[in-house]
Structure formats: structure tokens, C-alpha cells
Amino acid sequence: MLDILKGPILALQEFFQLTGSAMRNLWRQPHYTDDILLQMDSIGVGSLPIVALTGFFSGAVMALQLGSTLAQYGQTGRTGEVVSLILVTQLGPVLTGLLVAGRNSSGIASELGSMKVTEQIDAMRALGTDPVQKLVTPRMIATAVMLPCLTVLADFIGMFGGFIIAYYIYGLDPQQYWSTTWRSLAWRDVLQGVVKPFVFSFAVSLIGCYYGLRTTGGTQGVGRATTQAVVAASVTIFFLTFFLTQIFVSQAPA
Amino acid sequence: MMPQEPEQNEGPVLRFDGLTTGFDEAPVLKNVSFEVGKGQTGIIFGAAGSGKSVLLKTAIGLVKAWSGKVQLFDQDITGLSEEQLFDVRSKVGIAFQESALFDSLTIEQNVAYPLLNQKAVKWEPKDVRPRVKEALEFVELGQTLKKFPSELSGGMRRRAAIARAVVTKPPLLLYDSPTAGLDPITAHTIISLIIKERDVDSTSALVVTHRYQDANLIANFRYNPDNGQLVGAPEETGPSTKFMVMREGSLIFHGSQQDIEASTDEYVQKFVKRPD
Ligand SMILES: Nc1ncnc2c1ncn2[C@@H]1O[C@H](COP(=O)(O)OP(=O)(O)OP(=O)(O)O)[C@@H](O)[C@H]1O
Ligand SMILES: [Mg+2]
Numbered sequence A: 001m002l003d004i005l006k007g008p009i010l011a012l013q014e015f016f017q018l019t020g021s022a023m024r025n026l027w028r029q030p031h032y033t034d035d036i037l038l039q040m041d042s043i044g045v046g047s048l049p050i051v052a053l054t055g056f057f058s059g060a061v062m063a064l065q066l067g068s069t070l071a072q073y074g075q076t077g078r079t080g081e082v083v084s085l086i087l088v089t090q091l092g093p094v095l096t097g098l099l100v101a102g103r104n105s106s107g108i109a110s111e112l113g114s115m116k117v118t119e120q121i122d123a124m125r126a127l128g129t130d131p132v133q134k135l136v137t138p139r140m141i142a143t144a145v146m147l148p149c150l151t152v153l154a155d156f157i158g159m160f161g162g163f164i165i166a167y168y169i170y171g172l173d174p175q176q177y178w179s180t181t182w183r184s185l186a187w188r189d190v191l192q193g194v195v196k197p198f199v200f201s202f203a204v205s206l207i208g209c210y211y212g213l214r215t216t217g218g219t220q221g222v223g224r225a226t227t228q229a230v231v232a233a234s235v236t237i238f239f240l241t242f243f244l245t246q247i248f249v250s251q252a253p254a
Numbered sequence B: 001m002m003p004q005e006p007e008q009n010e011g012p013v014l015r016f017d018g019l020t021t022g023f024d025e026a027p028v029l030k031n032v033s034f035e036v037g038k039g040q041t042g043i044i045f046g047a048a049g050s051g052k053s054v055l056l057k058t059a060i061g062l063v064k065a066w067s068g069k070v071q072l073f074d075q076d077i078t079g080l081s082e083e084q085l086f087d088v089r090s091k092v093g094i095a096f097q098e099s100a101l102f103d104s105l106t107i108e109q110n111v112a113y114p115l116l117n118q119k120a121v122k123w124e125p126k127d128v129r130p131r132v133k134e135a136l137e138f139v140e141l142g143q144t145l146k147k148f149p150s151e152l153s154g155g156m157r158r159r160a161a162i163a164r165a166v167v168t169k170p171p172l173l174l175y176d177s178p179t180a181g182l183d184p185i186t187a188h189t190i191i192s193l194i195i196k197e198r199d200v201d202s203t204s205a206l207v208v209t210h211r212y213q214d215a216n217l218i219a220n221f222r223y224n225p226d227n228g229q230l231v232g233a234p235e236e237t238g239p240s241t242k243f244m245v246m247r248e249g250s251l252i253f254h255g256s257q258q259d260i261e262a263s264t265d266e267y268v269q270k271f272v273k274r275p276d
Helices: A003-026 A034-072 A078-119 A120-126 A129-168 A174-184 A187-213 A218-253 B052-061 B081-091 B107-115 B127-138 B154-166 B184-201 B212-220 B258-264
Strands: B015-023 B027-036 B041-046 B067-074 B090-096 B172-173 B204-208 B222-226 B228-232 B242-249 B249-257
Touching: A003 A129, A003 A187, A034 A078, A034 A129, A078 A120, A078 A129, A078 A174, A078 A187, A078 A218, A120 A129, A120 B081, A120 B090, A129 A174, A129 A187, A187 A218, A218 B222, B015 B052, B015 B249, B027 B041, B027 B052, B027 B067, B027 B081, B027 B204, B027 B242, B041 B052, B041 B212, B052 B067, B052 B204, B090 B154, B107 B127, B107 B154, B127 B154, B127 B184, B172 B184, B184 B204, B184 B212, B184 B222, B204 B212, B212 B222, B212 B242, B242 B258, B249 B258
Parallel strands: B027 B249, B041 B204, B041 B242, B090 B172, B172 B204
Antiparallel strands: B015 B027, B015 B067, B222 B228, B242 B249
16 A cells, blocks of 8 residues: 555655755746746747637637526526636636646646757756756746736637627627626636636646656657646646635635 | 866876666666776776666766765765756766757757856856857867757767867766767767867766777877877877776776786677777
């Protein structure tokens, strides 16, 4: 029994060690600003089209479904309200998180993994750079900045998608849609909608880096690391969203 | 330029003392002891997987020792932190087995990397470019500054890796299988470069190789700066070269060229090809 647990516990310990050194580097020279910007571009700008598309369709599909469900209670007018609340607090963060995990945890793992198996990580250490400082910290910072931005963007595009459906299919008044959309959101909901992707971003970047840096066994190993990173990051996002929702819900005024 | 080190008292440049290390359970290096003196070159033979690459990595603390000591320039590096190791490593150049050039950087940026990143080697930004050019011309790659590693042939990548290793003029160089998988002409060029580096800058080195010809050239030839050719070196003034053989993590042979050629060990014999 203990033997079965030994592997995962050691892995977890290594993961938190990596997290610790990546965080410590935030206050340590040198800072690789160029690498941060490069990663922001690849993570943020690179994910834009897919995030926008997903945001749009999730908003549209929700409006489509809710419009007809709410019609049974004569409440079609509240479509915008429900769409925005669910998007901002739940769907936006989770969907964007999962997409970016799929795209960037894998990207990070395969990039660092190939560097590991071709001895480039060793070369870095031999030539005077700390791979955590040079590779992990910039990716962590870039994701922490970009994932909340992408999420907010996805929220807006989703609301717009919902609007298209509400307006063209259910014939809702645009004025009414947008005003209920805004009014339904409390500050607490907006906060939840930003805190979640911020927390997810660490799962996305650090899990990608962790699997990348521990890659062994050539090209095959890189493939394995990539898959493992996406799976682990996605599962972690589900766990985190559950706990974070729980915290926010328990703080809500009755 | 690097500030001139105060002349070291004649201790060995690199010394392994009963070193054992590994990764998971089984050790990969078992009780390895040897030393490389100033200006000496150590040749390391050994079958695939016998631990040659790990030995080189242990020499600069990329792999941590389980027990035993590694002494680099009179300093025991086994207990040092990664931060402290950066200083020691700046005195060692290493050319990895797979070249390990950064594939997101151009050849020029790759070769400039140690000059810009090694804290102990402070180079003025304006001196970096000329030195990089010089190092690349040294390995006859003056025309490839703007190319990416993926655009070079395997032999050219090896040479670029050598340029990156020698660019800071370190007193000790580690070459991991610099000629493996290359045609005889390119292999000869690379060994000539190693000899040239040794004789021009009087560096110490460890060279991992499978080819006895490489070792023979290194042990018996010198670089002639007048015509850029290799010339046979007379025995008594010739370079000091050590031969070592690794087998399954142990250093099973350690001696001069005469010793290795006289060895009757079957495994050692496999690496020796007597000149006809
Ligand atoms: N990063 C690592 N993790 C785990 N085991 C490793 C690692 N690097 C090397 N090994 C193991 O250490 C042993 C020695 O490997 P090493 O790379 O030193 O061999 P080598 O003598 O250089 O062989 P080759 O001639 O093929 O390059 C091998 O059994 C290898 O599996
Ligand atoms: Mg090797």
C-alpha cells in the first residue's frame, strides 16, 4: 500500500518544489523580460481565435437552450441574466482554462520535454542559467497575466453570442438583454470570474513545465509528457473550480 | 577578456575520488577515481551505456554525487549549491553528445550565450560579437552566424557546439563523443580542432570517443601554427595524454598509450586498434 503511494507523493513533492523555486525567482535577478513577452504572445495572442470561437458558441448555445426553457415559465426576458451569470462565474473560466490547458500545457510540456531529451536543459545549466528562472518563471507569469484576460474576453464574446440568439431567435429587446446582463452580475461574481482563471493559470503553466522537465526516454517520452500534462492540468482545473466555487458560494450573502 | 587567474599551484585540474552516482536505484558510476592534470588530455573509451556521458556531467555538477568527491580546480564541488556551481562551471567548456544547441536561437546567439549568461565571465557587450565570430571562424563556420541549428548538418552542429564550448576560453574542456556518427573527413577535422584548441590555449580536456584513431591523433600529434596542419610530436615533448576505459560504470583501465596497447584485457583490447 505504501509503495503504491510513494510514486505520486514523490511526484507531488517535486511539483511543489518546482512551484516554490518558480515563485522565489519572481524576486530574484535576472528577469528574462523578453521571454515573458514571447510567452505572452504565444499563450495569449496565440489562443485568441480558439478562445473567441468557444466563447461565442458557449454563449449562443446557452441562450438557445435557456430561452426555450425559460419560456415555459414566461421568463424569456431573463435569458441574458442567466447566460451572463453562468458564463462569468463558471463556464468562461473553466472552458477557457481547459482550452488553454489543451493548447499550452501540452505546448509547454513538449517544448521543455524536447529540450530535456536533447540535453538543452543540461546545456543551460552548464552555461550559467537556471532553467527554472529562464523557462518556468516566464511561462508562469505570462499565463497568470493572459489567462484572466482571455477569460474576460471569452465572457464578453459569449454574452454577445447569447445576444445574437436572444435577439434573432427569441426576439428580445437589445436594451433589455444588455441591461439585465449587467445588473445580474454582483462584484463578487466578477471577482470569482477573474480569480478562477488566475488560479488555473498556475496549474496550466506549472504542470506543463513539470512534465516537460521530467521527460526521459527520447521522442516517445516527449509525447508521453505532453499527454500527461494535458490530462493532469485538465483534472486539476476541475478540482480547483469545484473548491473555488464552494468558497465563493459559501461567502455569498443569504 | 577574462581576468588572468593567479597561477594555480600544480594540483590537478579535475579529480574524481571514489565517485559513485546514479539516478534511481542502481548506480551508474561506481567508485570512479582519476585525475587530469594541467594541460593533460584524458581519453575515455567505453561501450554504450557504460556511463561516459554521466561522468562528464558529474564533473561539472550537473549530476550530483551519491558518495565520493569531485574536485575541480582545487575546489570540492560535491557540496556546492547550483548558484555556487555556476561560478565553477564558467571555467569549464562542454560540448554535449547531441550538440545541445538551443534550437530557438541562431548559431551566433548560441555561441554568444555563455558570454552573456555566465556571471563569472563578464564580457563587454561590444566585445561579444567579435569573439563569437572568432570562435566560429576557429571551427570554420564563419558563414553561418544567422542560421538556426536545424539548418546545419550534424557535423556542422558539432563544430558549432565546440565553438560554444571554447568561446569563453575555459581552462578545461569536456567533449562528449565529438566524432560519433561522422564521416572520417569531418571526424578528422573535429579532432584537429580539439588538438588546435589544446595547443593554442594550452587547455586540459576530457574526450569521450569510440574511435581509437581519435585518441591516437590526440596523443601523438601537435598543431603547427605556421601552416595550420597537424605534425607528429616527438615522444618526449609530446602532449600528455591519458587513456581510460569505462565498463558498466566502473573505470577498469587508466594509463598511458603504451599501457593500453599492452593490455591483455579482452574488453580493453576491443577499443585498441594498433597503428599498422
Ligand atoms: N537522465 C537520466 N536518467 C536516468 N538514467 C540515466 C540518465 N542518463 C543516463 N542514464 C543511465 O546511465 C547509464 C549511462 O548512461 P550514459 O549516457 O553515461 O552512457 P554513455 O556511456 O554515454 O553511452 P553512449 O556511448 O551511448 O553515449 C545508462 O544506463 C543510462 O540509462
Ligand atoms: Mg553518451
